[in-house]
Amino acid sequence: MIGYAFCGSFCTLARSIAVMKTLLDEGYEIQPIFSHHAATLDTRFGTAASFLETVSELCGRRPILTVAEAEPLGPKLPLEALVIAPCTGNTLAKLALGVTDTAVTMAAKAHLRQSRPLLLAPASNDAMAANLKNVAALLEKKAVYFVPMKQDDPAQKPHSLVAEFSLIPDCLKAAIRGEQRRPLFLV
Secondary structure, three states, rough: OOOEEEEEOOHHHHHHHHHHHHHHHOOEEEEEOOOHHHHHOOOOOHHHHHHHHHHHHOOOOOOOHHHHHHHOOOOOOOOEEEEEEEOOOHHHHHHOOOOOHHHHHHHHHHHHOOOOOEEEEEOOOOOOOOOOHHHHHHHHHEEEEEOOEEEOOOOOOOEEEEEEEHHHHHHHHHHHHOOOOOOOEEE
């Protein structure tokens, strides 16, 4: 089983769900995990309730929503891999600094205790500014991998990077083998 975590980059949630469906079609069993914002905030991209319901139905299981529910994912409920897609700049910073105050960050901490692969698919408006140091810090960590990313709008959002979500299935297979897919930054 793999974990699949959602953070609050709401404009990328539909792309992430499409990738999750692909992984389910490929035979992966998925345990969904939600950050507090992804699980509770309604936006112009949809309601939190409909998002939770869609993911629950697709995966056939209730999502993990709290720090307490996520804590056993390391030693007691091991996952083959954990995907965070989208991984916001806020979550990148927390992971780089070891902060575990959401279900997603606790799932990552618990999972990494066993040195199993953590695959990050960033979606951040400041990934090439305030969060660049956090991307660099995470690149140095054992068992942490990134989905290749690109600038989604260099003219209007010059510091923004978004992972190429369609690459998640291939990147997941590579991460399970212990490999980082390259190039990391796409044009």
